Amino acid sequence: MFKIKVPATSANMGPGLDTLGVAFKLYNSFIVEEIETGLEILGCDEKFANSNNLVYSSMLKTFEKLKKDPKGVRLTFKTDIPVSGGLGSSATCILAGITAANRLCGDALTKQEVLKYACEIEGHSDNVTPALVGGMTVSIINEGATYYNKIPISEGVKFCVLIPKLQLATEDSRAVLPEKVPLKDAVFNVGRVSMLIVALVNGDYKGVKLACMDKLHQPYRMGLIENYSEITSFVEDTKALGVFLSGAGPTIMVMLKKDDNSTEKKLKEFLQGLSGNWETLNLEIDENGLEILDM
Template identity: 55%
Template sequence: MVEVRVPATSANIGPGFDCLGIAVKKYNRFVVEEIEEGLVFEGCDEEFKNEDNLIYVAMKKCFDKIKYKPKGLSIKIESDIPVSRGLGSSAACVVGGILAANELAGSPLSKEEVLELSAEMEGHPDNITPALYGGMTVSVTEEDRTIYNKINIKEDIKLCVLIPDFKLSTEKARAVLPRSIDYKQGVYNIGRVALMISALSNGDLDLLKVACKDKLHEDYRAGLIENFYDIKNECSKQNALAVFLSGAGPTIMVMLRKDDKDFSTNIKSYLDTLKNNWQVLEVDIDNDGAIVLSL
């Protein structure tokens, strides 16, 4: 029997489209056991108790690669990462499934091989890498290999997650993006990605408000999230270090100083005046990434 815990992740972090990601202390847990026969699920809706379940699909991909055939599987799910909210729920399922399958088979794959298999399945590594390794990461794909590095954040910060009560599929959020961008937009984002990494590494937190600005995806997706700009402006008024769309959205992520005591209360009071219901949750950065336990 194997237990896997995988953190939620937030990708893009403003200008770092499809390359930056950060893991936070909000988790999905999967307990997987090889049984005599069949496929048994616990802890998910009836519609997901089948071979199309993403955790099982990820496990099967791993089993096929390492040529392992389980007799049957029991998969218990404890999910604390909301689906289709921009918090890496699919990446958590992919990483969790592949890690669990690898552990059941005696761990023939290295962590780097798990990364490659997970990124191949997910299609891009921005959520996968922090889910697996924790912390804030930058990831790129080079000749079908995922190259990554963890970013050392010098000063203590925390994150505040603003989660609405409506979903936004990645497919829909991708569909509104342009097929090409202006040269100036690319330069705009390159500079701000560099500034963000420098500011976090050196502890120059006052630079984050400028560094997190984006020209590649947020403006296009803003129309899918009611009151998006109003919320961003209010967060800035409440002394947020940075405000950005989490992944494809609709969750909005806020960077705060560790000692900020008032932001969550104040922003909740503001959000309560809006049409949709928003959950406000302060979370710390998860620096450990996915954890595997043999039970």
Template identity: 50%
Template structure:
């Protein structure tokens, strides 16, 4: 049996649209074994336990690339990453499925080949790369190749995910984005993306608030998220380092100093006053990425 653990991811990190991402310690776990025939699912949401299951689809894609044909499959799924909340649930399933299939077939593909196969499925690398490699990553996708590099984040920072009880599909969140942007908006985001990377790498955490600002996607998606600006404003009042829309949303991700033990308690009071229900998850950076175990 192959066991694979894949972390949740938070993409964009403010201005780094489709290129910045970070892995955090919330996980989906998959256990897969080859059986004599058929397709069996255990765990996960019943409505997804069929041949359209993203884990299974990703496994098939990997098997097709390698040329491996399993007799049958038993797939066990344990989900902790909430679906359609901007925390990389689909990326975790794609990475989990591809890695499981590769291991069953004998570990033929390299990590880079796994990365490119997963990004081909997902369409963009911002969640896939940190899910596979862990930590904070910068990645781009060009001519079916992924170019990526890890960012060394100085110690002293943690994250807090504010997760609402409503979902937002990536398709809907992308549909509201403009086809073109002003030149000045591009300059705005380039500068802040560079500042975000430098600030986290050097431990200049006081710069994160400025670095989190964005002109490419947040304001367009905010209209789809109940109380987005009210929550963001309250986070800033509570002295967070920075706050941004995680991926396509609707989760709002907050960056905090490690020793800040008051924020979660105070933001909980505020969130209770809103119409929607919000879950609060205090998180650390996951530096391992996807972990594989062979169980006899």
């Protein structure tokens, strides 16, 4: 019996569509037990407690790749990350499933292979990479292989998450994106991704607000989230360093200076006047990523 602990993530980070992500100290945990036969899933919504469960289906795909026949398994979930909320809940399930199958097969896969299989299932690398290795990462997929680097963010930054009582499926949020974009929009994002990374590493925050701007996904997804424009406009008029849509949404991420203790209070007061039952949550960066704990 063992436990897999996987951190929440925020992907895209403004202009970094499918490439930038950061892991946080908010977790989904999965206890894995091998049993004689069958499947038991405990601690999750009944509609997910079946063979289509993303953790279990990811396990099966991994067993298939490793050419191993699975025995029975009991999975016990303890989940603190909102489902379909833009904080990487699906990435935690995919990584947990691959990691569980790998451990049951004697850890046949390297971390790089685990990442490769996770990207194949997820379809992109910006969530699964920081969830696996921790910290802020930039990652790309080339000819089926995933390459990444960790980005050492300056210690002067903290994150405040704005979470509505709304679920937004990634498939729906991705469906609104155009297949082609103007060259000027692509250039716009290239410059801002570069500026965002350098500013966060150097601790020179003057350009972060502009660097969080985007023309590839946020303008198309904002219409799916009630009060998105009002909230981001309000944030931009505060002392916040920057604001961006977390993953595919609906969660909104606000970056603040660590010594800024007034902006979150203003945000809470503003959100109380809006529909959507918005909540705020302060999150610290998780530098470790996925952990396996023997029980």
